[in-house]
Every structure is written in C-alpha cells, then in structure tokens.
Amino acid sequence: MPKYKYPNKVPFYKFLIKSSAIAKNPIPFHNKWFNEVGDTFAIKSPFYGHIVLTRDAVVTKHMLQKNHKVYHKSKIQTTYLSKYVGYGLLTSSGDYWLKQRRLIQPAFHKEKIQNLVEIIDKAINEQVNKIGTEDFVDLYPIMNELAFEAVAKSLFNFSAEKETLKRLQFIIEKLQLFIVKELRMPYKKLWYTVTGEIKYHMTLVKESRNIINSIIDQRRESKEAHDDLLDMLLSAKYEDGSSMTNEQLIDEILILFVAGHETTANALTFTLKLLAQNKEALTKVETEIEKTSTKNLTPLQEISQLNYTTCCVEESLRLYPPAWITDRVNIEDDKIDDYVLKKGTIIGASIYELHRNKNYWNQPEVFKPSRFFEENRKGIMPYYMPFGAGPRLCIGNNFAMYEMILAVNTILKKFHISTDNSTIKTNPLITLKPVDVKLKFTLKT
Numbered sequence: 001m002p003k004y005k006y007p008n009k010v011p012f013y014k015f016l017i018k019s020s021a022i023a024k025n026p027i028p029f030h031n032k033w034f035n036e037v038g039d040t041f042a043i044k045s046p047f048y049g050h051i052v053l054t055r056d057a058v059v060t061k062h063m064l065q066k067n068h069k070v071y072h073k074s075k076i077q078t079t080y081l082s083k084y085v086g087y088g089l090l091t092s093s094g095d096y097w098l099k100q101r102r103l104i105q106p107a108f109h110k111e112k113i114q115n116l117v118e119i120i121d122k123a124i125n126e127q128v129n130k131i132g133t134e135d136f137v138d139l140y141p142i143m144n145e146l147a148f149e150a151v152a153k154s155l156f157n158f159s160a161e162k163e164t165l166k167r168l169q170f171i172i173e174k175l176q177l178f179i180v181k182e183l184r185m186p187y188k189k190l191w192y193t194v195t196g197e198i199k200y201h202m203t204l205v206k207e208s209r210n211i212i213n214s215i216i217d218q219r220r221e222s223k224e225a226h227d228d229l230l231d232m233l234l235s236a237k238y239e240d241g242s243s244m245t246n247e248q249l250i251d252e253i254l255i256l257f258v259a260g261h262e263t264t265a266n267a268l269t270f271t272l273k274l275l276a277q278n279k280e281a282l283t284k285v286e287t288e289i290e291k292t293s294t295k296n297l298t299p300l301q302e303i304s305q306l307n308y309t310t311c312c313v314e315e316s317l318r319l320y321p322p323a324w325i326t327d328r329v330n331i332e333d334d335k336i337d338d339y340v341l342k343k344g345t346i347i348g349a350s351i352y353e354l355h356r357n358k359n360y361w362n363q364p365e366v367f368k369p370s371r372f373f374e375e376n377r378k379g380i381m382p383y384y385m386p387f388g389a390g391p392r393l394c395i396g397n398n399f400a401m402y403e404m405i406l407a408v409n410t411i412l413k414k415f416h417i418s419t420d421n422s423t424i425k426t427n428p429l430i431t432l433k434p435v436d437v438k439l440k441f442t443l444k445t
Contacts, residue, residue, distance in 0.1 A: 004333075005340040006050055007040040015043050023185065027324075027428050030055075030350055039357065040339070051346045052339075055353035057360060057383050062336045063328050063347055065390030071328035074346055080183060081430075084175045084205055085258050086251030089395060099238070101395070104252065107232035108395045113402060114300055115227060116154050120399075121299040121406050123153040128410045136420060136438040139272060143407075144265040150403050151260045155253060156215060157228040164211055171208045172257050175201060180429040212250045229256070256396070262431055263322035264400050268407055269434040271316035274367050275408075276419040276439055281369055285309050289412050303405050311369040313404045317386035319367060320424070324352040324432035326388060351385050352432065415441040 010033050015022065022029050030053060033041055040054040054060060063071045072078075072093045082091035089100055106112065127146040131137075152165050178201045182192065192198045219230055233249055244252070275282045285308060292305045303310075327348045334341050341347075356364040360383035361371075371380055387394035394400070411417070418440045425435040 003340065004342045005338065006042040006044075007052060007054075007339055008037045009042045009044060010037055012044055012046070015045075025428060027352060027426070030353060034350075034353055039359070048346055049344060050342065051348070052341065053348045053350060055350050055357050056337075057354060057357075059336050059339075059347075060349040060351075060354060060385065061382075061389060063349060064326070064385075064388060064392065067334060067336075068390045068392070070330050070332055070334050071347070072331055074327045074329045076183060076327060081179060084179055084201065085254045086209075088251040088253075088255030090255045090259050097392075100248075100252070101391070103236050103238055103244070104233065105395065107229060107236065108399060110398050112232065113398045116229070116399070117300045117303070117402055117406070118298075119153050119157060119228065120150050120403050121410075123149045124403070124407050124410050128407075128414060131411075131415070131441050133415070133441050133443050136440045139437045139439045140265060140269045140434055143268040143272075144261070146407060147261040147264040147268065147403070148257075150264070150407075151257060153228075154399070155229045155256060157226040157230075164215075168208060168211050168257070171204045171211075172254075172261075174204055175208070176258065176262060176430070183430070208254065209250050212253050213246055216246050216249055259394075260396055260399070262433075264403055266322040266431055266433055267313070267317055267320070267400070268404055269437050270320040270424070271313055271404065271408060272411065272417060272439060273419060273424055273434070273437045274316050274319070275312060275412075276417045277422055277424075278367050281312055281367065282417070285312055285408070286412055289409055292409075293413055299406055302409060303402055306405055306409060308369065309408055310401070310405055311372040313401065313408065314372045314384075314386075315367055315369045318355045318361075318371070318384060319365075320426065320432055320434075321351045321355060321386040322431045323386065323388065323394070324428055325350050352428070354383060354385065357383070411441075414444060416444060417441060 018029060033053070034055055039056040040052065040059050043051045043053070045051055073091070077091050078093055085091065087096075089097065089104065092100060124146060127142075127149055131142060148165075148169050152169075156165070178197065182189070189198075216230070216234075219226075219234065225231060230253075233244065233252065235243075237243055275285060288306060288308050292302050295301075295305075297305070325348055327346060330341055330343055330345050330347070332343050355361070358364055361380070370376065387397040387400075420438070420440075424437070427433045427435050
C-alpha cells in the first residue's frame, strides 16, 4: 500500500471556530466546503485523526458497496446508539450483523410485506380520520403519530394495549432526543451524569425493554396467529434450527421502532409540504388517486397503480433524505479512487449533498417527480441512495415505501392540502427533521 494520500483538507481551525454552529446544523458548512474544496475533503482532528466527508457517488459506493467488508459502522452507531436502542441490525456489525440480517431478511421480502399492507392501511385510515380541519396545523406530530401506529400495528397487530404502546412511544421519543443531545455535545457527558440525565434515560431504556419483553412473552404463550412482524420474527430460525432469544428480539424490535417511525414521519411531512407547494404535481397526484379510487381495488392493488404518486415520494426522498448522512470506519488501509486512507479513518457520506450534486442531477434544488419516470430511472439510480446502498441497504425500504404511498393516497382522498409559505426548514439530527411545517387540511366534498 503506497503512502497515505488524503483529499484536499479543510484546516481544523476553521472547523473549531465554527464548532458551535456546526453542532446546531452542519449542512451549510458541509455545502460551503464541498463547493470550495471539492466533492470529497478531509479534516485532520487532533482527537479522531483524519475525517473524510464526501458527496461523491464513487467514494460512497466504494464504502457502502464495492469494498463494504473493510468499512464498519463507527462508534457513534455501534457504541453510543446501542446503549439506548440495543444491539440490533442498525447498530451491530461484522459476523453477528450478517447472521441477524440473514435471519430477519425474509420477513421483509416484498411478498411478506404485502401481507402486512391491510394492517398498515387500516392503521393509516384510523389516524387520517383524526386529522382536524381547523386552521393551519403543525404537520410533523400528525405524521409522527401516523407512522408510529403503522409500525406498532405491523409489529404487534392487536396484542398490545393502547396505553402500553403510548408509553412505549413516549419513551422512544425521549430516548431519540437525548441520543442527539449526547452525540452533539459529548463534552457535556459529565454534566449529564451529575444532573442524573443519563441515569433517567437508562431507566427509560429498561422500562421500554420490559414492555416489549412482556408483549413477547404473551405472544409466546398465545397459540393465536396474528400475521404480523412479531409472528415472523418469532418463527425465524437460524441455520442450526434455533430462534432468537427475548433479548435479541427486543433489540431488533427497538431498532424497528426507532428507525422505522421517525424516518417515515419525516419523509411524509416533507412530501406533503412539497406537494402543497407544487400545485401542478399536487393536481396530478389527486387526479391519479381519484382515478384509482373508482376501481374498487385492494390497498396493494392501489399502490401498484399510483405511479406518479410514487415518483413524488421518491423525489421528496431525494431532496430530503431522512438518513441524510452515513458514516463508516475502515478497519484496514484502503485505496479509493486517487486516495489512500489509513486504517481508522472516519468517512462520512452526505446523502443530502449527493442527492443535490450538480454533477449528477439537472436542477438539483427543484422538485421534479418526472426524474423518476421509468424512462429516466436508469440514468439517476446510481446516484440515488435514500435507503443506503450495498448489503446494509435499509431492510425496511419496501415497508416504508408502501406506507408512505398509502398515507399520501389516504390523506389526499379525503383532504385538499394547502400551505401559506414556500420555505422548508430542516434540523439535521440523527435523521433529517422538518421544522415548523404547517399545512391546512380541507375536507373534500
């Protein structure tokens, strides 16, 4: 392996003097440095060594796909996140991750998810029927509730009490907020310890695990079939014929809740806001939904015919990917393109910036669902990674797409939507969160 060769560097002092602002929102700084330095740049930190940031598709795919075995998830995910949400598919790595992925993957194949569509659709309808038609309302809490119910019902169907799930939702949201605080401000760890914040949140972790454990025990004792994800996870067998322990099941279920409901809530909020801002696209979606609704189709059949609606969801995921950045650490020296990276280099791939890179996208800042028409897909898919890429492609991608298409379909069947402004603000936490998005829902007559 030749001498190490890193991309163009941003001096560490530039990072240091802006560290407070970067902690609040790193995206403007990433964008500035990408534009000034290049699509891949490095910062040499006295604490972490070289950190590489990229919006280059070749570098990103090398890390996630081509040479993925050399790139493991960083401690941010494997150590810090797992403390709160367990050692599941999102936070595990190496042989254990591969073993779990092979075990769980069949439950998320399209055919299996299709069996859940009726459950998802029912949960969405129940939530949409609760939407009020007063003045402009904050959209994210509504989508958050909808997405949580869809995941909860898909996992547990009717085997968990409403109040139990509400408590679980409260805990998971509290944990997500604290995880972000701890990741953004690690220098306050002593303060979090002294004030009891860490102890309080670890108590919530224990409570959430106890809640899920009780649901699992009840299901194991029950002889009834529920045709939900918990049934599939309980029946999944390793090569030696054994099944997951309760602890392993809890880890995976917590990950599904954390990864599955907030990301979908974010994406739905952005999608509806973009449609409300783009009247031509909204009219096309409404026309397609109206045409489809006259055919007396099942929810799954409806999804297959909502082609333009699907393109709108995909374009929203391009502009505002919930998993806006992903990181890895190379476990051995490696060469990417012209770069030679030392073992232990942290690489962050900004999916947000990759999706807006002018080298790959025409008018990247513009909402253009037509990009995803069948005749255009081949040219753009190498640069489109809202669910990641390679072996660690999000296991729930089909689930999420079905849920989002059904949600848009159900909402626009019932309501006209409108917005009073053309701005979209974001808060890039672990996921890319919408800020202060308000819509007005008016009942269709």
